[in-house]
Amino acid sequence: MSSEEPLAGSSVNSEEPLADSSMNSEEPLAGSSMNSEEPLAGSSMYPADHDEPVGTPAFTARPVAAEAAPDQAAPTTLSTAQDVPVERPVQVDTGVFDELTRQRAREIIARYPQSRSALLPLLHLVQSAEGYVSQAGISFCAELLELTTAEVSTVATFYTMFKRRPSGEHLVSVCTNTLCAALGGDEIYATLCKKLGVGHEETAGRPGSPGSITLEHAECLAACDLAPVLQVNYEFYDNQTPQSAVALVEALQRGERPAPTRGAPLTDWRNTELQLAGFFGEPQQLRDAVDGPSAAPETLAGNRLAEERGWQAPAMPDNPPPLPTVAEKK
Ligand code: FES
Numbered sequence: 001m002s003s004e005e006p007l008a009g010s011s012v013n014s015e016e017p018l019a020d021s022s023m024n025s026e027e028p029l030a031g032s033s034m035n036s037e038e039p040l041a042g043s044s045m046y047p048a049d050h051d052e053p054v055g056t057p058a059f060t061a062r063p064v065a066a067e068a069a070p071d072q073a074a075p076t077t078l079s080t081a082q083d084v085p086v087e088r089p090v091q092v093d094t095g096v097f098d099e100l101t102r103q104r105a106r107e108i109i110a111r112y113p114q115s116r117s118a119l120l121p122l123l124h125l126v127q128s129a130e131g132y133v134s135q136a137g138i139s140f141c142a143e144l145l146e147l148t149t150a151e152v153s154t155v156a157t158f159y160t161m162f163k164r165r166p167s168g169e170h171l172v173s174v175c176t177n178t179l180c181a182a183l184g185g186d187e188i189y190a191t192l193c194k195k196l197g198v199g200h201e202e203t204a205g206r207p208g209s210p211g212s213i214t215l216e217h218a219e220c221l222a223a224c225d226l227a228p229v230l231q232v233n234y235e236f237y238d239n240q241t242p243q244s245a246v247a248l249v250e251a252l253q254r255g256e257r258p259a260p261t262r263g264a265p266l267t268d269w270r271n272t273e274l275q276l277a278g279f280f281g282e283p284q285q286l287r288d289a290v291d292g293p294s295a296a297p298e299t300l301a302g303n304r305l306a307e308e309r310g311w312q313a314p315a316m317p318d319n320p321p322p323l324p325t326v327a328e329k330k
Contacts, residue, residue: 092139101129104279105144111278115145119155121277123162128274131208132163160218161276168203168212170252171269173231174245177220184241185228189217191242192249204253211253214269225298226261233272235260238296262294 097105104125109118119141126137133156141156142149156162174189175181196204198215205212223229226238230245237248238261251258257266267275306312 092135094136094140094143096134096136097126097129097140101125104277105140108277109144116147119145119147119152120159123152123156124273125277125279127163127167128270128277128279131166131270160216163201163214165201165203166207167269168205168207168214169210169268170212170232171214171216171234171272172249172252173216173218173221173234175219175221175223175227175229175231176217179220179224180228183227185230188228188230188240188242188245189215192245195246195249208270210255213249213252225301226296232260232266233269235263235266235272237261262296 105122108121108125109115111121112118122141122144123133123137126133126140130137138149138152138156141147141152145152157164172192174185174192176185176189192215193199196213196215198204201214201216203212203214207214218231221229221231221236223236223238226236228240229236229238230240230248231237232248232252237244237258240248248258260266
């Protein structure tokens, strides 16, 4: 599959609310145990012209779409004879997903004893095909997994890795969590906003076209020892400065793929999504993707010191003391 093709229906600011995710409050699907904080109202730390949220920056949760797109029929509820509300399925054409994508979807589903457990990789597959999770992508997953579109939407709108607008060839994620922010992450993000002329989850260039870049600020990327960090398509670029970040996005815009500091070689965002769905292409590509250096010297500094000085953690006792009792929840 080519990841270079322009995305169907792409437009930079085509905010496309997914099917109403507030309709169904059934329990979360497998793997959906992440942060469920309420959406924050915003941040004054970023340029005002980018329409950023204000308040404490905690960007993991995103607001739930309140309205369906005007050109899409919103799911509605019917009443049965017993007055039990049921969802009327949204009629959306899923023909945009070709046979190869459908074959891959079947392979994903076959990995799990319960088909609904395949939802997260299936959403990554949708993004590899379309560059975002469209309404058709929601229906595609719902049909294959025998879920409601509301159930799929609750998951797709919960995780920030699932995009609701067509994304660029590359996704640049700048960590603006505490440590990175204090060491320059905020400045890097503000610099890239200005350089690219976009704000959070906006795309410079036509989404999907060569050199297009979607920018986002991100929560802690688990590389605080190398702060400030950014990622391109989830690959790490450590110890960044505003200058190095600008040089990086300029290289991406020229079509270059600078090597990440560690990890797999850089590909484009849609191919990354395909990998996240579990498809790595040829065996050599798989090796390239997993054999990159993964630990930086800074990460191993404590371990190295301990080895040099002969430090060891105390051995676990054969009979560890019992855990304190916890009051039973009523
Ligand atoms: S705060 Fe940026 S990686 Fe942890």
